[in-house]
Amino acid sequence: MLPLVRRLAMLVVLASLVALTGCSGGHASRTRPMRTALDGGRYVEAVTRLDRALHVRNGELPTRLRGDDALLVLDRATIQQALASFEESKRDYQAADAALDLLDLSRNGSDAAGRMLYSDDAARYAAPPHEKLLLNTMNMLNYLETNALSGARVEARRLAVWERFFRDRGREDHPTLALGALLAGFAYEKSGHADEAARFYARAARAGAAGALASTPELPEGSGELLVVVGEGRAPRKVAERVPIGLALTRAAPLLAATDRDLAGRLATAGAVTWVSYPRLVSGTTAKLGPSSVTRASVGGQDVALTLGLDVEAVARAEWAAIEGEVMAAALSRTLARFVAGQAIEQGTKLSDDKGVRAVGALVSLFVQGALAAADTPDTRSWETAPARIHVARVTVPSGTHEVSLEARGVRRVQDVVVSPGGHAVVSLLALR
Numbered sequence: 001m002l003p004l005v006r007r008l009a010m011l012v013v014l015a016s017l018v019a020l021t022g023c024s025g026g027h028a029s030r031t032r033p034m035r036t037a038l039d040g041g042r043y044v045e046a047v048t049r050l051d052r053a054l055h056v057r058n059g060e061l062p063t064r065l066r067g068d069d070a071l072l073v074l075d076r077a078t079i080q081q082a083l084a085s086f087e088e089s090k091r092d093y094q095a096a097d098a099a100l101d102l103l104d105l106s107r108n109g110s111d112a113a114g115r116m117l118y119s120d121d122a123a124r125y126a127a128p129p130h131e132k133l134l135l136n137t138m139n140m141l142n143y144l145e146t147n148a149l150s151g152a153r154v155e156a157r158r159l160a161v162w163e164r165f166f167r168d169r170g171r172e173d174h175p176t177l178a179l180g181a182l183l184a185g186f187a188y189e190k191s192g193h194a195d196e197a198a199r200f201y202a203r204a205a206r207a208g209a210a211g212a213l214a215s216t217p218e219l220p221e222g223s224g225e226l227l228v229v230v231g232e233g234r235a236p237r238k239v240a241e242r243v244p245i246g247l248a249l250t251r252a253a254p255l256l257a258a259t260d261r262d263l264a265g266r267l268a269t270a271g272a273v274t275w276v277s278y279p280r281l282v283s284g285t286t287a288k289l290g291p292s293s294v295t296r297a298s299v300g301g302q303d304v305a306l307t308l309g310l311d312v313e314a315v316a317r318a319e320w321a322a323i324e325g326e327v328m329a330a331a332l333s334r335t336l337a338r339f340v341a342g343q344a345i346e347q348g349t350k351l352s353d354d355k356g357v358r359a360v361g362a363l364v365s366l367f368v369q370g371a372l373a374a375a376d377t378p379d380t381r382s383w384e385t386a387p388a389r390i391h392v393a394r395v396t397v398p399s400g401t402h403e404v405s406l407e408a409r410g411v412r413r414v415q416d417v418v419v420s421p422g423g424h425a426v427v428s429l430l431a432l433r
Contacts, residue, residue: 027068027381028239034075035384038234038432039287041411043083050076059088061095068125068381070099078138078385082430084413086142090151093139097158100127100135130176130315131383132162137180138386141229144183144426149191156184156200163203175318177207179310179390182214186227189216190424210307213394224419226395228297228304229428231387232408234284235312236320238380241280243328245335248276252329263336278331279378281320283313285388287409287433295408299395309392331378385432399423409433 030053037046047059050072054062059080062069077092127135136159143152159180166174185200197216204214219225245268253261268274297304399421406413411431419425 027071030068030072031075031384034079035286038079038385041287041433043079043432046079047076047083050079059085061091065095065099070096071125071381071383074100074135074383075385078383078387078430079432081138081142081428082411082432086146090139090142093135093142097135097139100125100132125379125381127383128316128319129162129166129171129174130312130319131386133159133166133174133176133180134310134312134386135383136162137176137183140180140183140187141426141428144187144227145428147426149187152183152187153191156187159184173203173206175207175315176310176312177203178209179204179392181207182209182309182392185214209309213307213309213392217394217396219396219422222421223396223398224421224423224425226299226393226397226402226404226417226419227424227426228299228306228393228395228404228406229309229426230295230297230306230391230406230408231389231428231430231432232295232391233313233388234384234432235382235386235388236281236316237284237382237384238279238378239282240378240380241278242275243278243331245274245276245332248278248328248332252325252332255325255329256332260333260336264332267336276328276331276335277378278328279380281317283388284384284386285433289410289433293408293410295391297391297393297407298405299397300402304393304395306391306393308389310390311388312386312390313388327379387430387432 031050033049034046034053037043037049051057051059054069054072054076056062059076061073065073073092074096077089077096080086080089080092136155140152140155140159143149143155159177163174163177163181166172181200181204185197185204188194188200189197194216201209201214201216205211217225245264249256249261249264249268256264295306297306397419399419401416401418402425404415404417404427406415406427406429408429408431410433411429413427413429415427417425417427
């Protein structure tokens with residue numbers, strides 16, 4: 001009896017540890033204070049809240065990025081950009097980029113095991129394509145704003161690497177490139193690399209960028225060019241939801257093995273399992289704003305027509321729709337695996353002649369299933385501060401000083417810029433409400 005009881009005790013301990021530490025659903029609670037601050041337009045407070053979550057002060061980087069820290073640094077990079085703290089934003093984007101690359105390339109069998117039994121967020125975070133491409137795009141904007149063209153070209157080359165990565169996997173001309181390749185073409189054009197600029201502009205046009213934006217203009221004598229970029233709102237994020245097993249089975253059935261479909265159907269009919277934990281995509285913009293919160297740009301008091309350069313929200317929803325069935329199937333498979341594990345424990349102890357072992361086996365079966373269910377937190381991680389929509393304008397202006405005014409969602413930025421003959425300037429605004 002003793003060896004079996006010991007094994008049952010070990011299962012209790014393991015299940016307890018899983019329930020306590022296997023649920024990284026704490027990511028949502030770590031970012032909630034940041035979201036609340038952003039909804040109120042309190043960007044400095046949002047940075048402070050992220051600093052606390054990272055256990056650092058004054059916007060410092062952690063000595064080591066652990067767990068989901070890279071995502072928090074990525075969120076902070078975007079808020080720093082909204083604050084026009086471009087150098088701090090560059091540093092955070094670079095740190096997050098390197099860490100997310102490492103995590104994406106270091107997934108292993110233990111991640112798969114975690115996803116199979118415990119939770120989707122038991123594994124390392126793998127950024128979806130639009131986040132990978134948008135990260136380098138946003139940091140490229142930082143370099144363009146500060147007129148650091150060499151840094152902008154570095155980000156353009158990193159963007160091209162990810163473009164090839166996704167193209168090799170059947171994702172050619174990803175919609176995010178409409179903006180990313182546009183900014184890359186602008187960086188190379190203003191650096192005097194016309195051929196490379198033309199190649200990026202062609203990629204931008206294929207991905208959906210307006211032709212007038214993705215081309216090199218003919219500038220009149222004594223004039224220059226302004227590039228205006230306005231990001232507003234926040235991209236969709238994921239929240240945890242419990243879905244009835246019948247609905248989950250309907251959605252996921254085509255992606256399940258026949259044995260899993262049959263087992264799920266039996267359990268649903270018998271009422272043995274009723275709910276499946278599942279992530280759902282919701283709007284990231286929750287602040288309630290009045291009708292006056294329009295998106296506009298002007299140069300020298302004259303309104304400038306903005307073009308939608310990238311609808312991040314639409315892209316994120318399309319990517320989610322493409323994998324939603326697989327996510328639901330994985331959630332349902334984990335539910336079945338937990339039930340089978342618990343039943344296996346109970347059935348194994350039923351063979352014992354000792355009533356005490358049988359009783360303990362039944363209790364352990366219930367505890368293990370309950371603990372694993374508690375650890376099954378849907379993966380709600382994402383880049384929560386990415387703008388929902390990004391608008392762009394290219395304006396030819398006479399050389400000299402110009403007042404640029406940008407406004408979106410109740411946030412305004414007014415900036416004087418100097419444009420030399422044949423020169424350029426870039427001004428941006430991020431309204432993350």
